[in-house]
Amino acid sequence: MVADGSLFERIFHARNLKQEDLESSLEDLPDERLLANIDKVAERIREAIYNNESMIIFGHDDPDGITSTYILYEFLNSCGYQRHSYYIPNRNIESHGIQAGFIEHVRNGGYKLVITVDNGISAFDGVEKLNEMGCDVIITDHHLIQPDMLPNAYAILNPLLPASEYPFKALAGVGVALMLIRYLSRVWEHPLDPAAYFWTAIGSLADKVPMIGINRILVRHVLLNLDAVSDQTVQFLLRNYSRVSSPTDVFNFLTYTSRLIANGREEGGQHTALRFILQLSDAKARLFESLEEQKNRWESELNRVFNFLETLSEDFVGNFFVYFDDEGVIPYSLLGTASTFIVNRLGIPTIMLKHHNGSTVCEGRCGEGFNMVEAFTHCKDHLIQFGGHAKAAGFSMQTSSYDSFLECFADYLSANFKAPNEEDVIHYDTECRIEEMSPELWQKLEIMLPWGQKNPEPTLKIRGLKAGDLTGNWSVDNGGLLLSRDQERDCIATWRSANQLRIQRILE
Numbered sequence: 268m269v270a271d272g273s274l275f276e277r278i279f280h281a282r283n284l285k286q287e288d289l290e291s292s293l294e295d296l297p298d299e300r301l302l303a304n305i306d307k308v309a310e311r312i313r314e315a316i317y318n319n320e321s322m323i324i325f326g327h328d329d330p331d332g333i334t335s336t337y338i339l340y341e342f343l344n345s346c347g348y349q350r351h352s353y354y355i356p357n358r359n360i361e362s363h364g365i366q367a368g369f370i371e372h373v374r375n376g377g378y379k380l381v382i383t384v385d386n387g388i389s390a391f392d393g394v395e396k397l398n399e400m401g402c403d404v405i406i407t408d409h410h411l412i413q414p415d416m417l418p419n420a421y422a423i424l425n426p427l428l429p430a431s432e433y434p435f436k437a438l439a440g441v442g443v444a445l446m447l448i449r450y451l452s453r454v455w456e457h458p459l460d461p462a463a464y465f466w467t468a469i470g471s472l473a474d475k476v477p478m479i480g481i482n483r484i485l486v487r488h489v490l491l492n493l494d495a496v497s498d499q500t501v502q503f504l505l506r507n508y509s510r511v512s513s514p515t516d517v518f519n520f521l522t523y524t525s526r527l528i529a530n531g532r533e534e535g536g537q538h539t540a541l542r543f544i545l546q547l548s549d550a551k552a553r554l555f556e557s558l559e560e561q562k563n564r565w566e567s568e569l570n571r572v573f574n575f576l577e578t579l580s581e582d583f584v585g586n587f588f589v590y591f592d593d594e595g596v597i598p599y600s601l602l603g604t605a606s607t608f609i610v611n612r613l614g615i616p617t618i619m620l621k622h623h624n625g626s627t628v629c630e631g632r633c634g635e636g637f638n639m640v641e642a643f644t645h646c647k648d649h650l651i652q653f654g655g656h657a658k659a660a661g662f663s664m665q666t667s668s669y670d671s672f673l674e675c676f677a678d679y680l681s682a683n684f685k686a687p688n689e690e691d692v693i694h695y696d697t698e699c700r701i702e703e704m705s706p707e708l709w710q711k712l713e714i715m716l717p718w719g720q721k722n723p724e725p726t727l728k729i730r731g732l733k734a735g736d737l738t739g740n741w742s743v744d745n746g747g748l749l750l751s752r753d754q755e756r757d758c759i760a761t762w763r764s765a766n767q768l769r770i771q772r773i774l775e
C-alpha cells in the first residue's frame with residue numbers, strides 16, 4: 268500500500284497492519300497445556316474438591332488482581348464447590364506479596380490449599396511459612412521471574428517460566444487465571460461462563476498489557492460479544508451506564524468499569540469492588556455508590572493536579588523541568604503521575620519534589636535520550652537513597668541538600684541531554700486533512716480496537732486546522748481553544764471516537 272492512498276490505508280501502512288491480522292478469534296488461542304505445570308495444578312485443585320478441603324485464593328488489590336480472583340472463585344462456585352474463599356491484601360497496610368496478615372488468616376481458617384493469582388512469583392518466605400503449616404501453595408502469576416529463583420511452591424503457572432512453551436508471554440494476571448479455568452472447564456467438561464472473558468478484558472486493559480496477540484483476541488472477543496454476557500454485575504453496570512452500541516462504546520464501557528473497580532481497598536482481606544461484583548442483593552447498589560464516589564474523588568483530585576500543571580508549564584522554556592511542591596498542591600501519591608504529565612507535555616526530563624515524612628522526596632520522569640537513574644547516580648552524594656528505571660526513578664534527600672543537588676543535576680543534564688527538536692519528539696501515524704476524518708472512516712478503523720500499549724489510538728498530523736473547522740460535530744479536548752478562529756495551523760491530534768479529538772500539540 269502506498270502512502271498516498273486513503274487515510275485508512277495510510278494508517279494501516281504506517282502501522283504495518285493487514286486487515287487479516289486483525290481478524291483472529293478465540294479459536295486461535297493456543298492450547299493451555301503449553302503452560303508448564305497446568306496438569307499438576309489442575310490435578311491438585313481436583314483433589315481438593317474431591318476431598319472437600321478448604322482452599323483460599325490470594326489476590327491483589329488492583330483491577331487485574333480483583334478480576335483474577337473473581338473468575339477463579341466464580342468458576343469453582345459454578346462447579347458447586349463451597350469451601351473456597353478469597354483474600355485481597357491492602358497495599359496501604361502490608362507490602363506486596365504473602366505477608367504476616369495473610370499467613371495468620373490461613374492459620375485461623377485452617378486452609379489446606381492457597382492459590383495465588385496475579386502475584387506470588389517472588390513470595391519466597393511466604394510460601395515457606397505456608398508450607399510449614401502444612402498448606403500447599405499453587406502460584407499463578409504473570410510477573411517477571413528472578414533468574415534461578417522460584418518460590419518452593421507445589422506448582423507454578425506463569426507463561427514466563429523457562430519450561431513454559433506457551434507462545435505468548437505478555438498475558439495479564441487475569442489472562443493466566445483465565446487459561447487455567449479454560450483448561451479446567453475442558454478437562455472437567457464443565458461449561459465456562461462467557462462473563463469470564465468480560466472480566467479478563469477488564470483486568471487486562473487495566474494492567475496495560477500490550478494489546479496485541481492473545482490479549483487483543485480476548486478483549487476483542489468481548490467488544491464483539493457483549494450480548495452473550497449475562498453476568499448480573501455486567502447487567503447492573505450497563506443499566507447505570509449510557510448507551511452502548513458501537514465497538515467504541517463497548518471499549519469505553521470496559522475502560523470505565525476498570526476504573527470503577529480500581530477503588531475499594533479495605534482491611535482484613537476484603538475489597539469493596541469484589542464484594543460489589545459478588546453481591547446479589549440490594550446491597551449491590553450501595554457498594555456501587557461507594558465505588559463511584561471513590562472513583563469521582565480520585566478523578567477530581569487528578570484533574571485538579573493536571574489543571575494546575577497545565578498552568579504551571581504554560582510558556583515554559585528550558586531543557587528540564589523542576590517543581591518543588593512546598594505549597595502541598597500535589598499529593599505524594601501523585602508525584603510520579605505529575606512528572607509524567609509534564610514529560611508528555613514538554614518532552615523534557617522532569618523532576619517533582621516535596622516534603623514527605625521528614626525528608627524531601629522526588630519523582631523523576633523522562634523520555635528517550637536521557638537516563639534518570641544515571642543522573643541520580645551522578646548526584647548520589649546529595650541523596651539519602653534512590654532507585655528506579657531509566658525513564659522513571661525517585662529519591663529521598665535531606666531538605667538542606669536541595670540547592671547542591673539541583674546544581675549537580677543541572678550540570679549533569681546540560682552535559683548529557685540535548686533538547687530534541689520538536690519533530691523528533693512527536694510521533695504520529697500519518698498526515699491528513701480534517702475533511703478526511705469522517706464518522707464512516709472511524710467505523711472502518713474500529714477493526715483496530717481495542718486500543719492499548721503497542722496499539723494506541725490513531726495519532727495524526729492534521730494540516731491547516733483552524734477552530735472554525737471543528738465547530739459542528741467535533742468534540743475537542745486539550746488545546747482546542749488555542750486554535751485560532753481562522754488562521755490555519757498544523758497540529759498533532761489523537762482521534763478518540765467518531766467525533767472526538769484530543770489535540771496534543773499545535774505546531775509552530
Ligand SMILES: [Mn+2]
Pocket residue numbers: 331332385409439440441474
Ligand atoms: Mn497484574
